[in-house]
Amino acid sequence: xxxxxxxxxxxxxxxxxxxxxxxxxxxxxxxxxxxxxxxxxxxxxxxxxxxxxxxxxxxxxxxxxxxxxxxxxxxxxxxxxxxxxxxxxxxxxxxxxxxxxxxxxxxxxxxxxxxxxxxxxxxxxxxxxxxxxxxxxxxxxxxxxxxxxxxxxxxxxxxxxxxxxxxxxxxxxxxxxxxxxxxxxxxxxxxxxxxxxxxxxxxxxxxxxxxxxxxxxxxxxxxxxxxxxxxxxxxxxxxxxxxxxxxxxxxxxxxxxxxxxxxxxxxxxxxxxxxxxxxxxxxxxxxxxxxxxxxxxxxxxxxxxxxxxxxxxx
Amino acid sequence: xxxxxxxxxxxxxxxxxxxxxxxxxxxxxxxxxxxxxxxxxxxxxxxxxxxxxxxxxxxxxxxxxxxxxxxxxxxxxxxxxxxxxxxxxxxxxxxxxxxxxxxxxxxxxxxxxxxxxxxxxxxxxxxxxxxxxxxxxxxxxxxxxxxxxxxxxxxxxxxxxxxxxxxxxxxxxxxxxxxxxxxxxxxxxxxxxxxxxxxxxxxxxxxxxxxxxxxxxxxxxxxxxxxxxxxxxxxxxxxxxxxxxxxxxxxxxxxxxxxxxxxxxxxxxxxxxxxxxxxxxxxxxxxxxxxxxxxxxxxxxxxxxxxxxxxxxxxxxxxxxxxxxxxxxxxxxxxxxxxxxxxxx
Numbered sequence: 001x002x003x004x005x006x007x008x009x010x011x012x013x014x015x016x017x018x019x020x021x022x023x024x025x026x027x028x029x030x031x032x033x034x035x036x037x038x039x040x041x042x043x044x045x046x047x048x049x050x051x052x053x054x055x056x057x058x059x060x061x062x063x064x065x066x067x068x069x070x071x072x073x074x075x076x077x078x079x080x081x082x083x084x085x086x087x088x089x090x091x092x093x094x095x096x097x098x099x100x101x102x103x104x105x106x107x108x109x110x111x112x113x114x115x116x117x118x119x120x121x122x123x124x125x126x127x128x129x130x131x132x133x134x135x136x137x138x139x140x141x142x143x144x145x146x147x148x149x150x151x152x153x154x155x156x157x158x159x160x161x162x163x164x165x166x167x168x169x170x171x172x173x174x175x176x177x178x179x180x181x182x183x184x185x186x187x188x189x190x191x192x193x194x195x196x197x198x199x200x201x202x203x204x205x206x207x208x209x210x211x212x213x214x215x216x217x218x219x220x221x222x223x224x225x226x227x228x229x230x231x232x233x234x235x236x237x238x239x240x241x242x243x244x245x246x247x248x249x250x251x252x253x254x255x256x257x258x259x260x261x262x263x264x265x266x267x268x269x270x271x272x273x274x275x276x277x278x279x280x281x282x283x284x285x286x287x288x289x290x291x292x293x294x295x296x297x298x299x300x301x302x303x304x305x306x307x308x309x310x311x312x313x314x
Numbered sequence: 315x316x317x318x319x320x321x322x323x324x325x326x327x328x329x330x331x332x333x334x335x336x337x338x339x340x341x342x343x344x345x346x347x348x349x350x351x352x353x354x355x356x357x358x359x360x361x362x363x364x365x366x367x368x369x370x371x372x373x374x375x376x377x378x379x380x381x382x383x384x385x386x387x388x389x390x391x392x393x394x395x396x397x398x399x400x401x402x403x404x405x406x407x408x409x410x411x412x413x414x415x416x417x418x419x420x421x422x423x424x425x426x427x428x429x430x431x432x433x434x435x436x437x438x439x440x441x442x443x444x445x446x447x448x449x450x451x452x453x454x455x456x457x458x459x460x461x462x463x464x465x466x467x468x469x470x471x472x473x474x475x476x477x478x479x480x481x482x483x484x485x486x487x488x489x490x491x492x493x494x495x496x497x498x499x500x501x502x503x504x505x506x507x508x509x510x511x512x513x514x515x516x517x518x519x520x521x522x523x524x525x526x527x528x529x530x531x532x533x534x535x536x537x538x539x540x541x542x543x544x545x546x547x548x549x550x551x552x553x554x555x556x557x558x559x560x561x562x563x564x565x566x567x568x569x570x571x572x573x574x575x576x577x578x579x580x581x582x583x584x585x586x587x588x589x590x591x592x593x594x595x596x597x598x599x600x601x602x603x604x605x606x607x608x609x610x611x612x613x614x615x616x617x618x619x620x621x622x623x624x625x626x627x628x629x630x631x632x633x634x635x636x637x638x639x640x641x642x643x644x645x646x647x648x649x650x651x652x653x654x655x656x657x658x659x
Contacts (some may be wrong), residue, residue, distance in 0.1 A: 129422055
């Protein structure tokens with residue numbers, strides 16, 4: 001397991017859950033020694049994580065790694081078997097309403113009500129958070145614009161495409177203007193275009209000052225979006241930190257594919273940016289070969305993930 | 315405003331009136347009740363014209379028909395409510411689970427109790443609509459005679475009470491299951507158990523008692539306490555009038571169980587000549603006659619209420635028992651969707 005990046009000093013009086021990092025600023029969410037057991041099965045085992053305020057935190061892992069269980073604990077839906085969780089300074093087990101008023105949770109499955117219009121769907125959730133009725137029109141305008149569904153305001157929810165439903169679901173999670181957003185597999189089932197749009201939307205939300213925790217098994221998605229990443233496998237943490245740190249610390253070998261003018265394609269292995277630069281110089285300057293194309297194959301989180309989880313996934 | 319109307323209730327009503335089910339249910343319900351009114355009217359009419367011997371005046375005869383239509387209608391309204399309510403509420407929680415809409419609801423600030431009560435209210439609002447829609451049919455009986463406006467209120471009251479009880483019990487079934495189908499089957503099983511099960515139990519006990527001889531006492535009425543139909547029979551059903559006549563009512567059977575001597579009020583004293591308690595009777599014009607002289611009762615006494623034995627009325631005991639069961643069902647339902655839980659709900 002890699003270490004978490006060093007953090008700036010914390011204001012006095014903050015007592016973080018994570019013992020090995022005693023001086024930290026208030027975290028948006030943290031879990032310490034979190035374990036959730038169903039009989040003999042460990043959904044999550046002794047998980048310790050810290051999500052910084054204002055970050056986009058990616059939880060990566062294959063299906064059944066414990067991502068959704070962790071999210072359910074954070075979203076005040078599930079009691080952990082042991083260990084602690086704290087969300088925006090509150091304990092989701094003992095103060096679920098406090099957590100719910102400031103957390104937006106989007107589960108991995110898209111459930112929508114039949115026979116409701118987009119606008120009514122959002123109105124229903126606005127009323128479920130007891131938001132004053134007169135604030136609804138402005139709120140819904142803003143949300144629909146944010147998720148680019150303004151044109152679908154009067155459309156029936158069950159007639160929307162999957163991508164649109166996904167965005168509506170996100171708008172639903174944002175209805176009470178939460179400080180922390182927990183998005184469980186928001187990109188699943190989306191076409192490439194919708195994924196790009198989702199990525200842009202997440203960037204926008206971050207710029208609005210929201211902390212975002214997001215999970216995916218599509219690693220390429222998170223690599224570009226997240227400021228921090230944790231890799232989970234079989235309920236246990238394999239690595240955490242910024243994407244660059246993880247890649248660097250684990251020394252993931254990159255494969256460089258080079259296509260020459262004569263049609264030949266060769267592959268080279270490098271570990272760092274430096275080695276990559278030297279390779280390019282050698283080919284073009286020293287060997288004076290006609291390089292047409294020079295690009296990296298894999299080597300990102302995808303490879304890293306495969307490398308990390310090798311042997312664990314049966 | 316937002317705080318006044320339960321958000322779940324508002325949403326469910328909106329969804330309900332948009333679907334095709336609501337108009338279909340209302341139509342079927344009214345067609346069936348209309349058929350009941352027609353058939354009972356025809357049957358009673360032929361019974362009235364074919365009667366011979368010592369018969370009542372035409373006015374009381376017509377009140378017999380009116381009363382018959384009324385009691386059959388109440389019976390069918392309750393039967394339909396018991397059939398429709400599980401269909402409306404069994405999907406409440408299980409349906410949210412199936413559609414995977416429960417979790418977004420659980421992470422809102424709505425309390426589990428509000429969610430459950432919102433859903434129950436939505437089902438009841440629809441049942442109320444059915445009752446209102448059936449009013450013109452009920453007024454047929456009212457026009458013919460034999461019932462008072464108080465009877466109509468009683469009928470609406472018992473139908474609504476049955477709806478509340480069934481809604482609460484079906485809600486518990488829904489919250490305990492993951493699939494709508496299972497919840498629906500379970501709800502109908504509960505309805506069947508309440509009506510059929512208790513009637514069967516009483517019937518068996520009755521048969522056993524009967525075999526003991528002439529002086530056999532009826533089995534304890536508590537066996538029927540969970541049976542909404544028995545409570546209704548007690549509240550709405552009638553005993554025989556002075557002529558030993560009573561409307562052909564579906565409640566007669568159960569009522570006879572609850573009141574061992576339904577003919578106590580009749581002209582010849584029924585099976586109990588020593589019975590001296592003054593009868594309360596309903597005249598065709600709706601007047602309630604307590605006691606009074608024989609001549610007055612001769613023409614006016616119609617369907618006497620069950621004679622009070624000094625104890626709490628059976629229907630009240632039954633209502634308290636079923637009400638308690640319903641409250642328990644709501645508590646269980648709310649607990650079942652409360653989060654955070656030890657397992658995902």
